[in-house]
Amino acid sequence: MTRLLFAAAAVLLAIPASASGASGDWNVWCNASAVNRVYAAGDSLWCATRGGILVMNLADSSFASHLDGLGFRSTDVTGIAIDSRGSVWASFMTTGVARIDRFAPDAIVKLYGSAIEGLLSDSVTCVAAAGDEVYYGSSAGVAKFFDNAHSYETVLTDSLEGVRVNDLLVRGDTLYVACDRGVARFNRATFAYVLYPVGKAVSLCVHEGAVHAATAGGVRRFDGTSWTSLGLPGGFVPLAAAAGSGALYAVTEGRAFVRAGSSWTEITANMKTMLSQRYKIFSNYNVPRTIAVDARGTLWLGGFEPQLDRGAYVSFYNGASWINKAPVELTQNGVIALSLAPNGEIWTSTKHFGVGLLRGDGSWAQYTKLRTTGDPAGFSYFSFMFAFLLDSQGSLWANVQGNDLDRVVVNDPATPADDVWSHYALNAGTITSNRYVRIKEDPAGNRWFLSDDVVAGMSGVDILSADGTSWLAVDPSIEPRMAGGSVFDVAFGPNGTVYLALRNYGLQMWVTGGYDWASMSSLAGDAWATLIDPDDLASKTVYCCERGADGTAWLGTASGLVRYRAGVVDSFTIKTEPGQRGLVGAQVYDLEFDKRGGLWVATDQGLNRIDPDGAIAAFTTYDAWQGNLYPSSVISPLPSPVCQALAYDAAADLLWIGTAGGLARLDVSPPEQTVVPLSRMILYPNPVHLSRGDAALRVGRISSPVSIRVFTLEGELVHEIDGVAEGGVAWDLLTLNGFKATSGVYVVRVSSRSPDGKRETSVETRKIAVIR
Numbered sequence: 009m010t011r012l013l014f015a016a017a018a019v020l021l022a023i024p025a026s027a028s029g030a031s032g033d034w035n036v037w038c039n040a041s042a043v044n045r046v047y048a049a050g051d052s053l054w055c056a057t058r059g060g061i062l063v064m065n066l067a068d069s070s071f072a073s074h075l076d077g078l079g080f081r082s083t084d085v086t087g088i089a090i091d092s093r094g095s096v097w098a099s100f101m102t103t104g105v106a107r108i109d110r111f112a113p114d115a116i117v118k119l120y121g122s123a124i125e126g127l128l129s130d131s132v133t134c135v136a137a138a139g140d141e142v143y144y145g146s147s148a149g150v151a152k153f154f155d156n157a158h159s160y161e162t163v164l165t166d167s168l169e170g171v172r173v174n175d176l177l178v179r180g181d182t183l184y185v186a187c188d189r190g191v192a193r194f195n196r197a198t199f200a201y202v203l204y205p206v207g208k209a210v211s212l213c214v215h216e217g218a219v220h221a222a223t224a225g226g227v228r229r230f231d232g233t234s235w236t237s238l239g240l241p242g243g244f245v246p247l248a249a250a251a252g253s254g255a256l257y258a259v260t261e262g263r264a265f266v267r268a269g270s271s272w273t274e275i276t277a278n279m280k281t282m283l284s285q286r287y288k289i290f291s292n293y294n295v296p297r298t299i300a301v302d303a304r305g306t307l308w309l310g311g312f313e314p315q316l317d318r319g320a321y322v323s324f325y326n327g328a329s330w331i332n333k334a335p336v337e338l339t340q341n342g343v344i345a346l347s348l349a350p351n352g353e354i355w356t357s358t359k360h361f362g363v364g365l366l367r368g369d370g371s372w373a374q375y376t377k378l379r380t381t382g383d384p385a386g387f388s389y390f391s392f393m394f395a396f397l398l399d400s401q402g403s404l405w406a407n408v409q410g411n412d413l414d415r416v417v418v419n420d421p422a423t424p425a426d427d428v429w430s431h432y433a434l435n436a437g438t439i440t441s442n443r444y445v446r447i448k449e450d451p452a453g454n455r456w457f458l459s460d461d462v463v464a465g466m467s468g469v470d471i472l473s474a475d476g477t478s479w480l481a482v483d484p485s486i487e488p489r490m491a492g493g494s495v496f497d498v499a500f501g502p503n504g505t506v507y508l509a510l511r512n513y514g515l516q517m518w519v520t521g522g523y524d525w526a527s528m529s530s531l532a533g534d535a536w537a538t539l540i541d542p543d544d545l546a547s548k549t550v551y552c553c554e555r556g557a558d559g560t561a562w563l564g565t566a567s568g569l570v571r572y573r574a575g576v577v578d579s580f581t582i583k584t585e586p587g588q589r590g591l592v593g594a595q596v597y598d599l600e601f602d603k604r605g606g607l608w609v610a611t612d613q614g615l616n617r618i619d620p621d622g623a624i625a626a627f628t629t630y631d632a633w634q635g636n637l638y639p640s641s642v643i644s645p646l647p648s649p650v651c652q653a654l655a656y657d658a659a660a661d662l663l664w665i666g667t668a669g670g671l672a673r674l675d676v677s678p679p680e681q682t683v684v685p686l687s688r689m690i691l692y693p694n695p696v697h698l699s700r701g702d703a704a705l706r707v708g709r710i711s712s713p714v715s716i717r718v719f720t721l722e723g724e725l726v727h728e729i730d731g732v733a734e735g736g737v738a739w740d741l742l743t744l745n746g747f748k749a750t751s752g753v754y755v756v757r758v759s760s761r762s763p764d765g766k767r768e769t770s771v772e773t774r775k776i777a778v779i780r
Contacts, residue, residue, distance in 0.1 A: 211250075246260055255305075441467065473529075739756070
C-alpha cells in the first residue's frame, strides 16, 4: 500500500491547574500499581501504568503521579519516551498518544488519535524517541511523529501494515521493531528494511553491543547478520528482556533470570513472599511483565495480576532478594463503595484490596490488613466490601459477604495502632446475617445493615441503635408486610418514613413513626405500602433508591431509573436516538441528590444529572462516547465509564464518583455568572434579508434575559417581547398586527432589569434594516 506523507497540525491543549474550587472542575485519583512498562532515564524510573504515569526518583525513592489535570482520554498507559526537547510521550492501550510539554499544574498536552491525526490505530503499544522524532508501535503497525506532527515512514509503515508491534529500539540510525512476525530492522537514513522471522518478539535490549530479543522461542542474540538462540532454563517463554552492568536479564511468568557469561541463573528468590505478604497476591505466576536496568546497573521489575486488576508497583533486585518500592495511594482502581466523613474526607472501598482514606491534605491512608487469630486489628477479608460506612460517631463499618461484620473506631488514620477493632459474628446476639450489601445511617444515628436473601435464614435489615446498645432485625419472617428480604438500599424521609429498594420486587415505603429507638423498635403500629411493584419494572434487578425533597421516590435498576411521583410511576431508560430523553447507561448503580435538587445517576456507561426541570446532562469517557447520540462535550475525565458509587458533600458542593477505573471528584456548584455590559450587545443579522431566508432578528452577547421593543423611525411600536436570552429571537419580523415587516430602518430598544424585575438597569438602542 502506498501512502502520501500525512502531517496533522498539532494543537496544544493548555489545561488549568487541577485543584478543585470552581464549577465543573474535575479531579481524578487512580492506583498505579499495575505496571505495563518501566523506563529508566537518569535518576528517574518512569512507569507506564494502568493508573497513569508514575515516576520514581531513584535518589530518594519518592514518587510522583501524573494523571490528574492532564486531560488524558484514558488512564491505561502502555509506553513512555522522552524526546530531545524534553517532551514526554505516552502511548495508551485504546486512546492513541499524548505529548506532555508541561505537567500539571498548568499542563500543556497534545492528544493524538486515529480520527483526526490519522494514527494507524488508537491501540498504541509502545513509543521510542529518536532525537526530535518519536516512533510508535500499535496493533496495526509502525509510524512516527516528525516535528510533533503525525507522519509515516513509507517503507516501514507499509511493510508492517496491520501487524501488532510490541517494542521499539533505536540505535543511531537503525530502528528495531519487535512484532508478532519477528524482529524488523529499518535504516532511517537509507530506508533499507529487513524482517527476521524469529517468531513473535515482545521485547528488545542491547547487551555487549548486540541487540537481544525476547521471543516465543526464548531470548535471541543478533550479530548483525543472523540470530542465535540463548534459550531459557526449563523452556520458559520470556515476557521481557533488559541489560546493564554487563548482565542480561529476562522475566517469565513468575520467574526472573540473569545471564552472566554463557549460562542463566534464576533470581526469583523472595518474589512470591513479597507479593503475598504485602499485596495479598498469592500467586506470582501472572505478575512480572516488564523490566529495566537503571544507570547504576540495578534491575527493576514491574507488572500486574490481571484477575485482581492490580500489581505491586516496582521492585529492585539487590543481588540476593527483591525489595519493593511503592507510594501510598488509592488501594485499587475498582472503587465499589464510598463514605463521606463529616470533615469532608472520603473513604473508599475497592473491589480487590481493602479500604483507603483520601485526607484533606491530599495524602492517603490505607486499611488492607487482615485479622488473624492472635491479632484482631484487621478486616475479616478485603475484597468485594460493598457494605461500607463511616458513621457520624467515627466508626468504620465493613462487611464482606460470608464473613464477620467489622468495626474499627478510627482515631488518627495515620497511626493505625490507636484504632480500636471489633468484630460481630452470627448467632452472638447481634447480627442475623453476614451477607450485607450496603450500610446506611438514618437521621437519628441508627445504623442500618442491609442484607440480600441468597442464603436461607439470612435476609432483611439489621438495625443498631445510635447508642450502640440495641439491635433490631426486620425481615419477611418477622414482618409479613415486608414484600421481600433482599434489601439493596434504603432512603430516609421525614418522620421515620423509610423507602426500601427490594431486589426481585420493587420499592416499599415503611412508616415507622419516628427514628427514635422507641418508635423504631416497635413494629406493631407501623404502616407499609408498595410504591413500585414488580409489574412496574422492566428488570427486577434493583440496585439503589433515593427520595427527593418533594417526596418523589426513585429506584435504580438494571434497566434504568423508575420514578414514583404522586401515585404515578414512570421510567427513564437508556437513550437510543438523538434528541430522545434518556440515560447514558442502562444499569443504575447509585443515586445521590445535590442541594439544588439535581439527581445524580451512576450508570454502567457514565454519569447523568437530572435537573428539577427534567433536563438531563451526561458525562462519560472517550472510549464509551457515542458520537451518534451525544456531542463531544459529554466526554469527561472519568477514569472509567462504569460509575459504581456516589457520595455528595453538601458543604463543599462536591460530588465523589467511585468508578471501575478509579476515584473522581466533580465540583457541582453553579458557575459564576459573568455580567456582560449591555453596551456589548449585538443584533443579528443586520441587515435582515427576507429574500435570502432570514427568518428572525436575534440578540447576542448578553448575560441575562432582556426586554425588546421595536419601533419605526416615526416612533410607532411594531413589536415587543420580554425575557429574551442569549441567542434568542428578538423579533420574528411580524408586526403587532401579525403582518410581515416592510422594508425600511427600525429602532430596537433593548433593556435589562433588576433581579426583582421592578426597575430597568440598562438600556441600549440600535438601528437595524429590513430588506424584503
